[in-house]
Amino acid sequence: MLEVSVPIDITHVCVSGSLSQPVLTQPPSASASPGASAKLTCTLSREHSTYIIAWYQQRAGQAPRYIMYLTSSGSHTKGDGIPDRFSGSSSGADRYLTISPLQSEDEAEYLCGVSHNIGVPFG
Numbered sequence: 753m754l755e756v757s758v759p760i761d762i763t764h765v766c767v768s769g770s771l772s773q774p775v776l777t778q779p780p781s782a783s784a785s786p787g788a789s790a791k792l793t794c795t796l797s798r799e800h801s802t803y804i805i806a807w808y809q810q811r812a813g814q815a816p817r818y819i820m821y822l823t824s825s826g827s828h829t830k831g832d833g834i835p836d837r838f839s840g841s842s843s844g845a846d847r848y849l850t851i852s853p854l855q856s857e858d859e860a861e862y863l864c865g866v867s868h869n870i871g872v873p874f875g
Contacts, residue, residue, distance in 0.1 A: 795845050820840050
């Protein structure tokens with residue numbers, strides 16, 4: 753079984769000029785077998801449900817790797833070298849990262865963060 757960890761203690765970027773901070777929530781972890789599919793969820797607070805989020809992958813001992821930006825319409829822009837196995841979708845305030853089929857190299861923490869500046873990923 754692969755452990756795909758989605759930490760609750762996530763990093764988020766403040767949006768300039770907003771009256772309130774966006775709040776993101778994620779389930780703590782998920783496990784799946786290689787070859788299976790994993791669908792990870794990042795939920796924005798209702799008043800920020802139209803915001804763009806960014807997904808990152810962080811393997812143990814490494815810096816976060818940018819996976820994609822994801823809009824409320826579900827359109828997404830992947831980072832360089834991100835395989836087609838990674839896809840994004842949206843429904844309301846939920847932003848999903850789907851990995852299918854899972855490979856052993858996908859074992860990592862997956863972070864989501866609110867973004868207002870596409871083009872400034874971590875790292």
